[in-house]
Amino acid sequence: MIYVLLTYLLVPWWRLAKRLQRRDRIERILLVQTAKIGDMLCATPVILALRQHYPDAELTVLHAPVTGKIIAGLNEVDHCIAIRSDSWRGLAGKWRLARLIAAGRYDLAVNLSPSLPLLCGLIWAGVPRTLSIMPTKVGRTLAALRRCIDLTEQHRPGELVLATKQRLLQQQGIAMGLRKKMAIAVxxxxxxxxxxxxxxxxxxxxxxxxxxxxxxxxxxxxxxxxxxxxxxxxxxxxxxxxxxxxxxxxxxxxxxxxxxxxxxxxxxxxxxxxxxxxxxxxxxxxxxxxxxxxxxxxxxxxxxxxxxxxxxxxxxxxxxxxxxxxxxxxxxxxxxxxxxxxxxxxxxxxxxxxxxxxxxxxxxxxxxxx
Incomplete structure (x- = not known):
C-alpha cells in the first residue's frame, strides 16, 4: 500500500499538473498495452477506434518490446515506446515511468494493462484525462488507485475483454469495432x-x-x-x-x-x-x-x-x-x-x-x- 499512500500524498501535485496540461482539443494520445502478442493484436481495435475518432491527434503506444513489430508499421500509430516490465520495479522505476509519460505531454491516456506500476505512472504523470480497464477482481490497492483515474471499466467474469474495451471507450464517446490489424513486412x-x-x-x-x-x-x-x-x-x-x-x-x-x-x-x-x-x-x-x-x-x-x-x-x-x-x-x-x-x-x-x-x-x- 506504500504506493497508494504516496499517490494520495501527491494529490495536490498531480491534480495541478492535470489542470496545467489540459487543452481544449485532444492533440496527443497515449495507449498503454504492455502484454504479449495476442493481447496486443486484440488491442489494435482500440488503436483503430482512437484514430477514427481523433484523426489529427498524435498517437503513441507504450508496449512490450516483443510486440513492437505488430504496430511499428501501422499508419494509425505515430510513435512507439518499448518498455520492459522490469524497468519499473521499485519506487525509482515507477518514478522514471511517470517522468517518461509526463514528457509526452499527453492529453488522453487509455490504459489496457491495469497493473499497479502503470496506474501509478499515469496518475503521477498528471495526464489530464485517463481511462483504464480494471481487472475482473479489484483488490484494495487497485481499488484505491481507481479513485484517481478519470474513467474506468471493470471486466466482468466470462465477458469478452473486447466488450470491456468497447464500454470504456464509449464513456469517452468513442465507437470501437472488432477488426484487428497489424504491420506487414514485404x-x-x-x-x-x-x-x-x-x-x-x-x-x-x-x-x-x-x-x-x-x-x-x-x-x-x-x-x-x-x-x-x-x-x-x-x-x-x-x-x-x-x-x-x-x-x-x-x-x-x-x-x-x-x-x-x-x-x-x-x-x-x-x-x-x-x-x-x-x-x-x-x-x-x-x-x-x-x-x-x-x-x-x-x-x-x-x-x-x-x-x-x-x-x-x-x-x-x-x-x-x-x-x-x-x-x-x-x-x-x-x-x-x-x-x-x-x-x-x-x-x-x-x-x-x-x-x-x-x-x-x-x-x-x-x-x-x-
Missing part, C-alpha cells in the same frame, strides 16, 4: 519462397509451442497430428514457431514419415513477416497463443485448441474459427487477468485428453463450404 514473401511454401493455399500451418507452457500440445500429440495431416490432406504442413522452438520442430519432423512435405519454419520469420505465410495457408492450427490471434487477424480458417483458457473472455473471432475444448472439473483455470503457468492438478488434462480425431473433426468443419 520481406515475408521472400521468406516463404525460400522455404518453398506453395502459393496454392494447400498448406496447413501448425503452431508448435506457446509462451505459456501450460497450453502447449507437446511433441507426442504434434507428431501424431502431423502424421494424420499428411495422410488426409495433400498439401504441405508448416511448423511455425520462434527460434526456441527449433528443437521441438526437429523432433517432430524426425518422427513422421513423408517428411518431405513438412516444412520446419521455426525461427524463420520475423513477427511482421508472418502475415505473408498466413495468407498462403489453407488452414492454421494452434493453441490460445499469439500466433493463433495473428492467423485470425488475416481471416485464415483456423482450429484453436483452447486448453485451460476461458475462451469466453478472449478468443479468435473469425467466421471460419473452430474450437477444440475439453472441460475437466478444473476447467477453466486461465483467465484474461489471472494466468497461471503451471497445472495445479499436475496432469494438464484439458490438453492431454485432446485426440487427433478431435482436431481433424474441427478442421473438416472449419473447411466445410469454403
Amino acid at each position: 520481406s515475408g514473401e521472400a521468406v516463404c519462397d525460400r522455404l518453398g511454401i506453395t502459393r496454392d493455399h494447400s498448406a496447413i500451418g501448425l503452431a508448435i509451442s506457446s509462451a505459456n507452457k501450460l497450453k502447449e500440445l507437446g511433441e507426442d500429440l504434434l507428431s501424431a497430428l502431423v502424421t494424420r495431416l499428411l495422410q488426409d490432406y495433400p498439401g504441405q504442413v508448416v511448423l511455425i514457431g520462434g527460434p526456441e522452438d527449433g528443437p521441438s520442430a526437429t523432433e517432430v519432423v524426425g518422427r513422421v514419415q513423408g517428411g518431405e512435405r513438412v516444412i520446419n519454419a521455426a525461427g524463420a520469420f520475423q513477427l511482421d513477416e508472418l502475415p505473408a505465410l498466413m495468407q498462403r495457408l489453407k488452414l492454421f492450427i494452434g493453441v490460445d497463443s499469439g500466433l493463433t490471434y495473428l492467423a485470425d487477424t488475416f481471416d485464415v480458417p483456423l482450429v484453436s485448441v483452447v486448453g485451460p483458457m476461458d475462451f469466453r473472455e478472449q478468443r479468435p473471432m473469425g467466421e471460419r474459427v473452430r474450437f477444440v475444448v475439453k472441460k475437466p472439473a478444473c476447467y477453466p483455470c486461465v483467465f484474461i487477468f489471472d494466468t497461471p503457468y503451471y497445472c495445479k492438478q499436475k496432469n494438464r488434462s484439458c490438453i492431454t485428453t485432446v485426440a487427433v480425431d478431435d482436431i481433424v473433426f474441427a478442421i473438416n468443419d472449419a473447411l466445410r463450404d469454403f
Whole structure:
C-alpha cells in the first residue's frame, strides 16, 4: 500500500499538473498495452477506434518490446515506446515511468494493462484525462488507485475483454469495432519462397509451442497430428514457431514419415513477416497463443485448441474459427487477468485428453463450404 499512500500524498501535485496540461482539443494520445502478442493484436481495435475518432491527434503506444513489430508499421500509430516490465520495479522505476509519460505531454491516456506500476505512472504523470480497464477482481490497492483515474471499466467474469474495451471507450464517446490489424513486412514473401511454401493455399500451418507452457500440445500429440495431416490432406504442413522452438520442430519432423512435405519454419520469420505465410495457408492450427490471434487477424480458417483458457473472455473471432475444448472439473483455470503457468492438478488434462480425431473433426468443419 506504500504506493497508494504516496499517490494520495501527491494529490495536490498531480491534480495541478492535470489542470496545467489540459487543452481544449485532444492533440496527443497515449495507449498503454504492455502484454504479449495476442493481447496486443486484440488491442489494435482500440488503436483503430482512437484514430477514427481523433484523426489529427498524435498517437503513441507504450508496449512490450516483443510486440513492437505488430504496430511499428501501422499508419494509425505515430510513435512507439518499448518498455520492459522490469524497468519499473521499485519506487525509482515507477518514478522514471511517470517522468517518461509526463514528457509526452499527453492529453488522453487509455490504459489496457491495469497493473499497479502503470496506474501509478499515469496518475503521477498528471495526464489530464485517463481511462483504464480494471481487472475482473479489484483488490484494495487497485481499488484505491481507481479513485484517481478519470474513467474506468471493470471486466466482468466470462465477458469478452473486447466488450470491456468497447464500454470504456464509449464513456469517452468513442465507437470501437472488432477488426484487428497489424504491420506487414514485404520481406515475408521472400521468406516463404525460400522455404518453398506453395502459393496454392494447400498448406496447413501448425503452431508448435506457446509462451505459456501450460497450453502447449507437446511433441507426442504434434507428431501424431502431423502424421494424420499428411495422410488426409495433400498439401504441405508448416511448423511455425520462434527460434526456441527449433528443437521441438526437429523432433517432430524426425518422427513422421513423408517428411518431405513438412516444412520446419521455426525461427524463420520475423513477427511482421508472418502475415505473408498466413495468407498462403489453407488452414492454421494452434493453441490460445499469439500466433493463433495473428492467423485470425488475416481471416485464415483456423482450429484453436483452447486448453485451460476461458475462451469466453478472449478468443479468435473469425467466421471460419473452430474450437477444440475439453472441460475437466478444473476447467477453466486461465483467465484474461489471472494466468497461471503451471497445472495445479499436475496432469494438464484439458490438453492431454485432446485426440487427433478431435482436431481433424474441427478442421473438416472449419473447411466445410469454403
